[in-house]
Amino acid sequence: MSSTLDQHDSAYDAERAGFQTLASHRPELIVPAASADDIRQAVSQAAARGLPVAVQATGHGLPVAAEGGLLITTGAMNAVTIDPAAGTARIEAGVRWEQVIEAAAGHGLAPLSGSSPVVGAVSYTLGGGIGLMARRYGYAADQVRAVEVVTADAELRRVTPDGDPDLFWALVGGRGNFGVATALEIGLVPVQRLYGGALYFGTDLAGPALRAWRDWTRSLPEEMTSSIAVIPFPDSPHAPAPFRGQTVAHVRVAFTGEAAEGEELLAPLRAVGPRLTDTVGELPYTGSAAIHNDPTKPSGYYSTHSLLRELPEEALGALLGARAVVEVRHLGGALTKPQSAANSVGNRDALYYAGMLTPGLAPGSDLTAVRAAHEVVTRALSPWATGGQVLNFLYGDQARPQNVRRAYEPADYERLTRLKTTWDARNLFRLNHNIPPA
Ligand SMILES: Cc1cc2nc3c(=O)[nH]c(=O)nc-3n(C[C@H](O)[C@H](O)[C@H](O)COP(=O)(O)OP(=O)(O)OC[C@H]3O[C@@H](n4cnc5c(N)ncnc54)[C@H](O)[C@@H]3O)c2cc1C
DSSP: OOOOBOTTSTTHHHHHOOSBOSSOOOOSEEEEOSSHHHHHHHHHHHHHHTOOEEEESSSTTOOSOOSSSEEEEOTTOOOEEEETTTTEEEEETTOBHHHHHHHHHTTTOBOOOOSOTTSBHHHHHHTOOOOTTHHHHOOGGGGEEEEEEEOTTSOEEEEOTTTOHHHHHHHHHHGGGSOEEEEEEEEOBSOSEEEEEEEEEOHHHHHHHHHHHHHHHTTOOTTEEEEEEEEEOOSSTTSOGGGTTOEEEEEEEEEOSOHHHHHHHHHHHHTTOOOSEEOOEEEEGGGTHHHHOOOOSOBOOEEEEEEESOOOHHHHHHHHTOSSEEEEEEOOGGGGSOOSSOOOOOOOSOSEEEEEEEOOOOTTOOOHHHHHHHHHHHHHHGGGBOSOOOGGGOOGGGGSHHHHHTTSOHHHHHHHHHHHHHHOTTOSSOSSSOOOOO
């Protein structure tokens, strides 16, 4: 097994650090895994010592910090293998989306990656995965063909929908609750380019842009996936020049159809008025990071969200009044459709995801005021909320069991707890978005 680190090792701090800096892991032991066998031995060791197991690829989705447990880090497991004939990729546990995008592009293919190319592909996919082309191709999870996983009995298994439909169903959606995934086999889609990019409107047009975007989403084809963020930029030299001191509406667009059709579709949004910047045009999928332009440097953030059935005027008012960065994603389309291999991803009925984000928080910040500001908006949106939560967007203390439960259909959650009893009755895998055994 690769060497194990404890708090006395000089490499301990670097190995436990991740993208989210608001909280950090302080595990008793860290196992930097280089292979599936390292993971198997780490799980065996944790089970023997009664230590709960946590896993970290990049630290973008830190739920519970691994206080006192055994943390398996997977950053060194980053092999990507494309099978162009089958249109699939095998991706190891530490792979980031940018690696899959690059490798697939050489074969005229693309993965169902999300807004940020530096997010870990395995956790994103097993948590559902709402990507840039979500309305066209559905959840990333719906493309999973096989999960290679170490279960709580320290056995390495290759789980397929035909071989073990129950465990496959639980793993794809239930993420780290049923084992540590060492690799996934996923389907790719035949996409090389998009009509895509971003429109940025300044303070005066932020409200009109949000309203126009909402109206626009009511009659779009599935080939168009889009979202909008309303971002207050500080009046500081650190903010990008055109956005400094402005509350910017940032519309993100990914259209898989032809450019001429995309341009016609986009006309009502451009008609809102002059843009601070307009980058929408022909875009290779390898350049798709420019659509959301997500941050790539580690930082502290607090985030909450609601899933909505509709976006009436009162809901828009609540979002525009939020003391936070607001992001609304248009769902529906292929996200609502049945999958070829059943999985446990829930919330296929929502039409909008409305997220709130407070960025730039120092490690260990007091969150009382931030939580209260988010709560005001959540309450205002509640008349139109489905009550569901997206597993992938539950960070930090938001990943508590009562919220995790809301990521699934009620009957599916009960089934997950029963399967958890079968596969991990001691809840060895509990430093995660936990589903306790029945
Ligand atoms: C900037 C940003 C952009 C994002 N964009 C999107 C988006 O467009 N769409 C979307 O759906 N989500 C998005 N997310 C959410 C993201 O998908 C989740 O946070 C995801 O869990 C991140 O995975 P990671 O490996 O990068 O993070 P990590 O923090 O390393 O992992 C998160 C959790 O996943 C579990 N886990 C990790 N690896 C394994 C494994 N091998 N086996 C079992 N469990 C494991 C662990 O419980 C771990 O705590 C975004 C997040 C951020 C911060």
